[in-house]
Amino acid sequence: xxxxxxxxxxxxxxxxxxxxxxxxxxxxxxxxxxxxxxxxxxxxxxxxxxxxxxxxxxxxxxxxxxxxxxxxxxxxxxxxxxxxxxxxxxxxxxxxxxxxxxxxxxxxxxxxxxxxxxxxxxxxxxxxxxxxxxxxxxxxxxxxxxxxxxxxxxxxxxxxxxxxxxxxxxxxxxxxxxxxxxxxxxxxxxxxxxxxxxxxxxxxxxxxxxxxxxxxxxxxxxxxxxxxxxxxxxxxxxxxxxxxxxxxxxxxxxxxxxxxxxxxxxxxxxxxxxxxxxxxxxxxxxxxxxxxxxxxxxxxxxxxxxxxxxxxxxxxxxxxxxxxxxxxxxxxxxxxxxxxxxxxxxxxxxxxxxxxxxxxxxxxxxxxxxxxxxxxxxxxxxxxxxxxxxxxxxxxxxxxxxxxxxxxxxxxxxxxxxxxxxxxxxxxxxxxxxxxxxxxxxxxxxxxxxxxxxxxxxxxxxxxxxxxxxxxxxxxxxxxxxxxxxxxxxxxxxxxxxxxxxxxxxxxxxxxxxxxxxxxx
Amino acid sequence: xxxxxxxxxxxxxxxxxxxxxxxxxxxxxxxxxxxxxxxxxxxxxxxxxxxxxxxxxxxxxxxxxxxxxxxxxxxxxxxxxxxxxxxxxxxxxxxxxxxxxxxxxxxxxxxxxxxxxxxxxxxxxxxxxxxxxxxxxxxxxxxxxxxxxxxxxxxxxxxxxx
Amino acid sequence: xxxxxxxxxxxxxxxxxxxxxxxxxxxxxxxxxxxxxxxxxxxxxxxxxxxxxxxxxxxxxxxxxxxxxxxxxxxxxxxxxxxxxxxxxxxxxxxxxxxxxxxxx
Numbered sequence: 001x002x003x004x005x006x007x008x009x010x011x012x013x014x015x016x017x018x019x020x021x022x023x024x025x026x027x028x029x030x031x032x033x034x035x036x037x038x039x040x041x042x043x044x045x046x047x048x049x050x051x052x053x054x055x056x057x058x059x060x061x062x063x064x065x066x067x068x069x070x071x072x073x074x075x076x077x078x079x080x081x082x083x084x085x086x087x088x089x090x091x092x093x094x095x096x097x098x099x100x101x102x103x104x105x106x107x108x109x110x111x112x113x114x115x116x117x118x119x120x121x122x123x124x125x126x127x128x129x130x131x132x133x134x135x136x137x138x139x140x141x142x143x144x145x146x147x148x149x150x151x152x153x154x155x156x157x158x159x160x161x162x163x164x165x166x167x168x169x170x171x172x173x174x175x176x177x178x179x180x181x182x183x184x185x186x187x188x189x190x191x192x193x194x195x196x197x198x199x200x201x202x203x204x205x206x207x208x209x210x211x212x213x214x215x216x217x218x219x220x221x222x223x224x225x226x227x228x229x230x231x232x233x234x235x236x237x238x239x240x241x242x243x244x245x246x247x248x249x250x251x252x253x254x255x256x257x258x259x260x261x262x263x264x265x266x267x268x269x270x271x272x273x274x275x276x277x278x279x280x281x282x283x284x285x286x287x288x289x290x291x292x293x294x295x296x297x298x299x300x301x302x303x304x305x306x307x308x309x310x311x312x313x314x315x316x317x318x319x320x321x322x323x324x325x326x327x328x329x330x331x332x333x334x335x336x337x338x339x340x341x342x343x344x345x346x347x348x349x350x351x352x353x354x355x356x357x358x359x360x361x362x363x364x365x366x367x368x369x370x371x372x373x374x375x376x377x378x379x380x381x382x383x384x385x386x387x388x389x390x391x392x393x394x395x396x397x398x399x400x401x402x403x404x405x406x407x408x409x410x411x412x413x414x415x416x417x418x419x420x421x422x423x424x425x426x427x428x429x430x431x432x433x434x435x436x437x438x439x440x441x442x443x444x445x446x447x448x449x450x451x452x453x454x455x456x457x458x459x460x461x462x463x464x465x466x467x468x469x470x471x472x473x474x475x476x477x478x479x480x481x482x483x484x485x486x487x488x489x490x491x492x493x494x495x496x497x498x499x500x501x502x503x504x505x506x507x508x509x510x511x512x513x514x515x516x517x518x519x520x521x
Numbered sequence: 522x523x524x525x526x527x528x529x530x531x532x533x534x535x536x537x538x539x540x541x542x543x544x545x546x547x548x549x550x551x552x553x554x555x556x557x558x559x560x561x562x563x564x565x566x567x568x569x570x571x572x573x574x575x576x577x578x579x580x581x582x583x584x585x586x587x588x589x590x591x592x593x594x595x596x597x598x599x600x601x602x603x604x605x606x607x608x609x610x611x612x613x614x615x616x617x618x619x620x621x622x623x624x625x626x627x628x629x630x631x632x633x634x635x636x637x638x639x640x641x642x643x644x645x646x647x648x649x650x651x652x653x654x655x656x657x658x659x660x661x662x663x664x665x666x667x668x669x670x671x672x673x674x675x676x677x678x679x680x681x682x683x
Numbered sequence: 684x685x686x687x688x689x690x691x692x693x694x695x696x697x698x699x700x701x702x703x704x705x706x707x708x709x710x711x712x713x714x715x716x717x718x719x720x721x722x723x724x725x726x727x728x729x730x731x732x733x734x735x736x737x738x739x740x741x742x743x744x745x746x747x748x749x750x751x752x753x754x755x756x757x758x759x760x761x762x763x764x765x766x767x768x769x770x771x772x773x774x775x776x777x778x779x780x781x782x783x784x785x786x787x788x
Contacts, residue, residue: 017665024672079655081655081656081658081659082658115676118672118673118676121669121672122669122672122673125665125668125669125672126669128665129665132662140659141658141659141662144659144662144663144666145662147662147666148662148665148666148669151666151669151670151673152669152673154673155669155670155672155673155674155676155677156673158673158677161676161677190629212629212632212633213632214628214629214631214632215629215632218625218626218629221625
């Protein structure tokens with residue numbers, strides 16, 4: 001492994017690592033101004049994003065490309081730890097976009113916080129882990145990359161180190177995270193025992209042909225459960241709401257928006273190979289005739305998890321009185337929709353799931369950024385505290401309304417496009433997959449209730465006479481601060497722009513998913 | 522039964538016993554005693570499995586560093602060292618969950634021959650060549666994990682006014 | 684070297700995992716939860732070591748490499764967990780998980 005072959009493909013990761021180290025260095029030098037650090041983080045993520053977009057072949061950005069073209073979507077190898085697929089690069093782009101928006105919005109955090117360097121440093125390190133997840137092709141590399149993100153996010157949640165809420169959220173997050181880690185690694189060890197390798201392609205190819213069906217099934221079972229904690233699938237979801245609620249809102253935006261998506265990409269990598277392989281090979285697989293039908297068992301398990309997750313998430317969201325908890329439960333139900341893509345496993349379904357993830361990063365990340373901004377304005381945590389906010393702050397209200405409408409899947413928003421692609425893929429796949437589409441549609445209808453309730457509170461309920469004097473607008477841009485205002489504005493515009501004209505992004509994802517299914521199977 | 526099998530049987534019983542004891546005794550300091558025996562015991566199993574490098578690593582990192590770290594944690598967080606705060610709620614659900622896990626795992630045992638299998642013996646230098654060669658990225662990832670862990674942990678426990 | 688039966692080792696690691704999961708779900712003291720995690724983590728590491736030893740080819744050596752990395756990772760995990768505990772202990776004077784009630788409704 002000579003250095004140049006290693007540095008070349010990992011330019012985005014190295015840029016982020018460099019930015020994180022620079023931030024720690026500035027901390028040592030005593031430079032802790034929030035705006036300065038935010039600028040460093042924004043610069044690092046922007047450069048990394050440009051590099052990834054260049055690699056993806058967006059024409060005007062190709063000067064930033066750092067990967068040789070023949071590396072991307074190369075034929076899968078049964079050795080090696082990482083490989084570059086265009087779907088992985090798209091995920092890298094999504095992760096970087098979200099890290100960029102969170103760093104930008106964090107420029108509006110109160111300056112003078114002692115921990116500001118740690119905040120940005122850990123944010124960047126967590127993003128490095130996510131980028132590595134997207135290129136993993138080895139089970140251990142994948143799980144370790146997830147741990148890079150996990151360890152950084154435990155500490156990010158504990159960011160307010162003098163507040164019991166924040167530390168308790170971190171403690172819960174840590175316990176659940178540790179359990180999930182142990183289960184995933186244990187599953188990996190069983191698969192290693194059965195196959196003698198941890199390469200995912202090799203495992204995918206060998207899935208049908210190994211003489212330890214019970215061991216393999218257990219290995220996959222542990223992996224389903226361990227990774228389900230990361231994706232917040234019901235019944236492994238209970239930690240998420242407390243953690244999103246107790247964490248600083250900007251961190252919640254990061255957690256709910258993206259870090260759980262690495263778990264979903266891990267599901268793609270780990271389960272798509274065997275599921276597709278076993279389904280295509282079908283009868284000739286030793287499992288089909290044997291006591292255990294592994295492909296079928298996996299598919300049914302994932303389908304049940306998907307339906308249960310979206311339904312329970314939505315029902316519990318209906319009951320919530322606090323804004324952050326409502327958003328957290330709605331985030332859980334969204335994970336259910338995304339899992340449909342893994343369950344079906346065809347190229348259109350993966351397109352739909354990826355589109356849904358892209359949409360979710362914008363909608364949910366944006367919503368939590370708004371919550372953070374509104375919280376800084378002195379509005380309470382209850383949904384009822386938001387009374388009249390839409391009329392008092394029409395622009396902010398409109399942006400938030402757009403995000404909620406998109407979450408509900410209203411046409412002309414990105415949320416509609418993603419659900420449309422996803423559910424039509426389920427219908428195309430035929431068989432009992434149609435029921436997944438039906439469940440998704442019913443759930444979307446259900447979710448409209450609680451989004452509409454928030455809209456009603458914001459725009460049609462008049463606020464009671466404020467008992468406390470309104471907080472003086474200390475920051476520019478109406479108390480939001482420029483960074484946060486720009487981030488929220490960008491998200492709102494993108495939601496509509498991609499909703500009206502999805503073709504460029506949808507086309508890129510479609511071709512990437514096509515390659516991924518060919519490569520993966 | 523060969524000598525190896527006998528040794529393994531003893532070590533396995535000690536491992537499960539000390540692991541359980543560490544979690545069930547009421548005095549937290551006794552926990553540390555049991556858990557250090559547990560770590561040393563596993564290290565002996567690694568030697569038995571012809572993995573001496575891992576045995577040494579287990580002794581150094583687990584029996585040494587982690588045990589001291591845990592002892593230190595107990596001493597700082599408890600005013601009286603001999604505390605009965607360990608709590609012993611034996612919920613039926615966790616017990617059932619643990620039992621089910623175990624039974625499922627034992628179910629897969631039938632797929633393997635119960636006769637002794639000859640062990641692969643590796644040269645530790647081959648292991649180091651692997652760790653710094655083709656499997657090097659794992660170590661790099663571990664480095665990144667440790668970096669964020671250290672940075673964040675220092676921040677959390679550092680004294681200082683906000 | 685006459686060797687050992689792989690089935691026995693699988694039973695041992697299964698038992699250790701069960702002990703770890705059980706401890707993780709029932710203990711109230713955070714330090715004990717950390718120890719439970721370590722017991723379960725050791726079951727995983729043991730799996731990798733013996734699957735490496737029983738592997739049909741020399742490629743199984745990467746099992747030992749994984750075990751090395753996992754030992755380092757587990758130590759980091761303990762350090763991070765203790766940091767959270769110490770910070771919480773400083774402001775609340777307890778590390779009993781059942782007394783962490785700020786987030787209950």
